[in-house]
Amino acid sequence: MNLLLIGVLLAFIAIGYQLGLKKSRNIAGQGNNSAVLHSRPGYYGSLVALWCGIPSCLIFILWSLFEPMMLSHMVFSQVPADVLSHLDPAGKSVLLDRVKAIASGFGVTDQAQPYELAIAKQYAEALSIGNYAQFVVVISIALAGLVFANRKINKSFRARNYVERMISISLALCSGVAILTTIGIVMSMLSEALRFFHFVEPSAFFFGREWNPGFSTTGNAEGSYGLLPLLWGTILVSIIALLVAIPIGLFIAIYLAEYASPRLRAWAKPTIEILAGIPTIVYGVFALMVVGPFFKMLGDSVGLHINATSALTAGFVMGVMIIPFVSSLSDDIITQVPRTLRDGSLGLGATKSETIRQVVLPAALPGIIGAFLLAASRAIGETMIVVLAAGNSPLLQINPLEAVSTVTVTIVNQLTGDTDFASPQALVAFALGLTLFVITLGLNIVALYIVRKYREQYE
Known part of the structure; x- marks a missing residue:
């Protein structure tokens, strides 16, 4: 379903670009005289494509992030209290995987419990409804963005300014992702290194002349x-x-x-x-x-x-x-x-x-x-x-x-x-x-x- 949604969304973005390009050229008149327009026709097509793609993509990403959390909450809310009380985090993960396997039709190797079958049935129904709802919502937002941007096209509309501003924001976000990734890597190493220095003195580590770590099960250095x-x-x-x-x-x-x-x-x-x-x-x-x-x-x-x-x-x-x-x-x-x-x-x-x-x-x-x-x-x-x-x-x-x-x-x-x-x-x-x-x-x-x-x- 996700692949189908992405394909349809890309098709809408391409259609939006062509509609914006065509309308701006019609406004420009015979010979595509872009001098009567504030921006070149390509900017108007790009603006429609961006309005069609960006909001719908954001909704798609947020939906994909939060839907598994909501489905997991639904699964554990249906588990009997006496069973849930004996599950640690690893056991909950195993139970969730079993429910997903049963709901997908692959099943599990051992005999599934009755409550697992009931939860898997509800999980499959909720997942199916969620997929269709996601498809409808994302495509509706893409269509609304296409219509909204297409109606705003006129001779004085500053399409170039909006497009270049969106591109600048996108580039800044990409740079931010790279910087945050580097900071995350450094901070993760730093936090674990500080935990190590609770066991070993920094002077003994940086100036020690012997490397012979002993492996033990007691957690001692x-x-x-x-x-x-x-x-x-x-x-x-x-x-x-x-x-x-x-x-x-x-x-x-x-x-x-x-x-x-x-x-x-x-x-x-x-x-x-x-x-x-x-x-x-x-x-x-x-x-x-x-x-x-x-x-x-x-x-x-x-x-x-x-x-x-x-x-x-x-x-x-x-x-x-x-x-x-x-x-x-x-x-x-x-x-x-x-x-x-x-x-x-x-x-x-x-x-x-x-x-x-x-x-x-x-x-x-x-x-x-x-x-x-x-x-x-x-x-x-x-x-x-x-x-x-x-x-x-x-x-x-x-x-x-x-x-x-x-x-x-x-x-x-x-x-x-x-x-x-x-x-x-x-x-x-x-x-x-x-x-x-x-x-x-x-x-x-x-x-x-x-x-x-x-x-x-x-x-």
Whole structure:
């Protein structure tokens, strides 16, 4: 029924647009002389479509939100008091699912109780009536909006002002949704992290040098919850990744921006950027099955012990993954350097390589640093590659050939399996996530500030 209603509503919106367009053109007269109208005919059609669609869509959304609540209230009001008194929230949810299953005709696996059959019958009737009522109300409101907006069309009606105001409000609402979603994510992590700090002192978490959480059924914080080993593992893997990505990515950017022909650049840059579209789980499997064993075999051939799962393996593959971030952003920055700087350097007798080293790169340096910081934040927040390729050894060690554990690996480990989310063993994942969020947010803010300052200088 909902799909049918949405289809009919879209049809009404399309009809409303055509009616508004046609009426405005009739008012404009022969040749569609829109000079006699305050707004162009398309604005009048859009106004009718908006009046037809927005109120009816709001009613449809509100109806869809409140109807399940009203039906649930109706179900529990019909349950016998002696049965309802013995139901906890989980039992009520199970009963509601059983009633819905019986009402839908699928039934339940065991024998349904007589009161369940009676409630399911009433539920099905109420749901059917509600669907038809929703269809009639929404379509009636759409039709009323269509007629109302169509009657308001005349030569002096400011349709453009109304349409642009509605568009501005819609854009502001969309921006608000994005901002509120971000705030909701941060607040949910913050609230759970504060619950964790009731079990563990913040100083012991942020400055602890040992990570060994003990899993218990008592809800106590057994073991050690030191962040430093995980933070160091994250930094070590990220440094290796940047050591791989920054030189290669920067050299690629210099070549594409300064040396490559337009034909080569046209297909080389999109080909390199394909690396950014490969799922990270594919990189992780590649690191685990190919790169790790290759490094181990290479180390054995020279008498050096290298773990197949190590910071080197994870960092190398992660560096390959973020090469497009460095190369693409750096290429865009280098190409924005004014041509006059290059011409002036060449005119003074400098070679092309000298111009690149002494003029182009210094001029583009703020933007390139911003690209490096964005790539660093991407490396710090990576999960699947380090889960499969870095190992799980939360120790403070500087040897990149050994296994390490990162913040993201630990979050996955702490939230895997049957977990009591009220225990410190699970709540620590939110503290780790909040720490990682703050680090990456800081890097992104610094990078965006540097890039914006650069763009203001050359645009």
